[in-house]
Amino acid sequence: xxxxxxxxxxxxxxxxxxxxxxxxxxxxxxxxxxxxxxxxxxxxxxxxxxxxxxxxxxxxxxxxxxxxxxxxxxxxxxxxxxxxxxxxxxxxxxxxxxxxxxxxxxxxxxxxxxxxxxxxxxxxxxxxxxxxxxxxxxxxxxxxxxxxxxxxxxxxxxxxxxxxxxxxxxxxxxxxxxxxxxxxxxxxxxxxxxxxxxxxxxxxxxxxxxxxxxxxxxxxxxxxxxxxxxxxxxxxxxxxxxxxxxxxxxxxxxxxxxxxxxxxxxxxxxxxxxxxxxxxxxxxxxxxxxxxxxxxxxxxxxxxxxxxxxxxxxxxxxxxxxxxxxxxxxxxxxxxxxxxxxxxxxxxxxxxxxxxxxxxxxxxxxxxxxxxxxxxxxxxxxxxxxxxxxxxxxxxxxxxxxxxxxxxxxxx
Ligand code: GLV
Ligand code: MN
Ligand code: MN
Numbered sequence: 001x002x003x004x005x006x007x008x009x010x011x012x013x014x015x016x017x018x019x020x021x022x023x024x025x026x027x028x029x030x031x032x033x034x035x036x037x038x039x040x041x042x043x044x045x046x047x048x049x050x051x052x053x054x055x056x057x058x059x060x061x062x063x064x065x066x067x068x069x070x071x072x073x074x075x076x077x078x079x080x081x082x083x084x085x086x087x088x089x090x091x092x093x094x095x096x097x098x099x100x101x102x103x104x105x106x107x108x109x110x111x112x113x114x115x116x117x118x119x120x121x122x123x124x125x126x127x128x129x130x131x132x133x134x135x136x137x138x139x140x141x142x143x144x145x146x147x148x149x150x151x152x153x154x155x156x157x158x159x160x161x162x163x164x165x166x167x168x169x170x171x172x173x174x175x176x177x178x179x180x181x182x183x184x185x186x187x188x189x190x191x192x193x194x195x196x197x198x199x200x201x202x203x204x205x206x207x208x209x210x211x212x213x214x215x216x217x218x219x220x221x222x223x224x225x226x227x228x229x230x231x232x233x234x235x236x237x238x239x240x241x242x243x244x245x246x247x248x249x250x251x252x253x254x255x256x257x258x259x260x261x262x263x264x265x266x267x268x269x270x271x272x273x274x275x276x277x278x279x280x281x282x283x284x285x286x287x288x289x290x291x292x293x294x295x296x297x298x299x300x301x302x303x304x305x306x307x308x309x310x311x312x313x314x315x316x317x318x319x320x321x322x323x324x325x326x327x328x329x330x331x332x333x334x335x336x337x338x339x340x341x342x343x344x345x346x347x348x349x350x351x352x353x354x355x356x357x358x359x360x361x362x363x364x365x366x367x368x369x370x371x372x373x374x375x376x377x378x379x380x381x382x383x384x385x386x387x388x389x390x391x392x393x394x395x396x397x398x399x400x401x402x403x404x405x406x407x408x409x410x411x412x
Contacts, residue, residue, distance in 0.1 A: 001116060003407055004346075008103075008110045008399045014392065016102040020046060020086065021094035030386025031094055035087040035129035035140075036064065036165065041172035043086045047101060047126055054108045056124065060176025063144045063154050064128040064169045067182055070108055072121040072410065080118070080410040081185040081369075082107070082402060083125030084192060084361055085141070089133040093388025095378075095395075100191045101126050103399040107406060118410035120186055127361045128174075134159045136217065137325035142364035145181045181368065187336055187409045188371040190362040191402045193390050197381025198354060204394055205352050206344040206401055207375030210337045212356040212363050213261060213290040214297045214329035220247065220308070224317040226273065226281035238316045241271050241280035250307050251287055254300060261292040261355065262300060292329050292355055330363045333370035336409075340374050343404040349397050358383070374401050 023046065024031045024039035033039040048066060051058050056068030069079070084100025104124035111118070127145070132138025135157045143149045155166035169175040199205050224238035244266075251264035265288040271280040287304065291297040305321075312319045337353065344351040356363075356373060365371045376398035379389040 001114065003116065006110065006114060006403065008106045008396065008403055009113070010392065010396045012109050013103060013106040013395060013399055016050065016105060017094060017098060017395070020098050020102060024088065026091070026386055028386045029093070030388070031088045031092045032090050033086065033088045033092070034090060034134040035131060036134070036168035036172055036174070038172070040087055041174070044126065044172070044174060047086060047105070050105055051124065054105060054112060056108060059178040059182060060174055061145070061178040061180050061182060062151055062176055063141050063180065064174040064176065065141045065145055066126040066174070067178070068105075068108070068124040070111070070122040072118050074119055075121055077120045078186040079121040079123040079183055080406055081123040081125055081188045081365070082190065082406060083123075083127065084190050085127045085130030087129055087131050089131050089384050091386060092131070092384060093386055095193045095388055095390055096195065096383055097130055097192070099193055099390070099395065099398075103191050103402050106399055107403045110403060118407065120410040122406060122410055123183070123185065130361055132217075132325060134161070135165055138359050139327070139361055139364050142361035146364045146367040147181070148364060148367060151180060185365070185369045187333070188362060188365040188369055189336065189340070189374065189402065189405050189409070190360055190365075191374045191376075191398050192360060193378045193383065193388070194375040195358045195378050195381070195383035197378075199375060199377035200379055200381055202352070204377050204391070205350040206397060207354040208337045208340040208344065208351060209356050209373035209375055210332050210334065210353050211292060212330045212332070212360065213292050214294055215325060215327045215359050216289040216297060216301055217323070217325040218287045219322045219324050220285050220287060221320045222283040222285070222317050224281060224315070225279070227279045229277040229279055232279060237279055239279050240283040240317060243311055243315050243317050243319070244269055244271070244283035244285050246311060247285065247287065247308070251289070251304065254303055258296065258300060260296065261290070262296060263290050263357070264288070264300070286324070290357065294328050297329070327359065327363060330366050332362070332366055332372040336370050336372035339408055340372055340401060340405050343408065344401045347397070347400055347404065349401065374398055374405070
């Protein structure tokens with residue numbers, strides 16, 4: 001059958017996105033489905049039900065990754081895999097991760113509708129805890145799948161609310177038994193919203209993602225001395241709150257000075273005892289540093305470490321830092337990225353190559369098999385925010401590029 005004219009059904013994708021978006025609905029357009037929460041379980045159950053309806057064979061591995069298999073004419077060949085995640089940050093949107101998984105299901109629906117069996121098997125994956133908002137590190141399911149973290153270490157991971165990962169997997173019914181990794185795919189292609197402003201500013205293109213920033217996450221704990229806010233002279237203070245603010249200002253300055261792709265964020269900060277008239281005894285904060293260049297990322301980490309030891313000495317506080325996640329920048333497979341671009345052009349979409357600023361499961365899968373990503377525009381570049389939005393025609397365009405990229409890879 002000539003598949004050139006085949007297109008996905010927009011309504012199928014839209015309905016799946018709407019239905020999944022209702023689970024964990026925050027009432028303001030957003031979603032809260034933290035990894036392995038009750039809402040995550042509900043979302044997983046919905047997606048697994050859809051996989052079964054579509055005739056996919058469902059397997060769950062011991063880190064809770066879900067795989068829906070569609071046989072090829074040569075079932076012994078390695079699968080072509082797509083997918084992403086359905087966990088969200090607590091203030092997430094409806095598209096981050098969900099779009100890639102559901103577009104994968106829409107591709108399967110399209111192939112079922114016209115009765116196409118690909119040569120290589122196809123597999124749609126849902127990876128556990130991509131966001132890293134509840135359990136760190138992020139991309140945990142795909143990291144274990146690709147051999148970067150042992151199952152025992154993953155299982156022992158503690159959530160920010162104290163829960164242990166393996167207990168939560170068991171509780172929600174997703175402690176599976178499938179082998180890890182289940183297969184080394186022929187290729188992995190992840191479709192995702194850009195979550196940044198580049199494509200939107202250029203009027204809506206398809207991005208072929210050829211590399212992805214390195215990520216360094218640290219938890220800092222600053223211990224000073226609690227004291228009376230009215231009576232303690234400024235020169236005698238060991239103020240953990242002031243020091244936390246100094247770190248936030250420092251990392252902003254660092255990123256501004258370094259320029260290029262360097263970004264830096266203090267996204268979480270808690271003071272103790274957190275009272276108006278008490279100098280903070282302790283501050284717990286996180287630092288997120290990212291750069292596309294490993295040497296520059298190391299330089300940023302080094303400069304932060306120097307600043308922290310100078311701060312500790314100058315302010316008479318103790319600073320402890322702990323790594324929460326550390327991933328080097330990734331170059332995706334140029335041949336897969338070229339196929340994505342060629343398919344996008346053939347379908348009549350403008351396209352460009354680009355970098356990903358966000359972390360993705362594809363970053364982990366690139367350790368295992370030829371991998372690249374397809375991006376579609378995010379309106380105003382807003383993400384990790386209930387206002388996250390992608391225009392319906394861009395969602396459809398990305399899914400069509402996914403369909404044809406998978407068809408090409410699964411035929412070869
Ligand atoms: C995941 O969304 C990340 O890039 O932090
Ligand atoms: Mn994502
Ligand atoms: Mn995200």
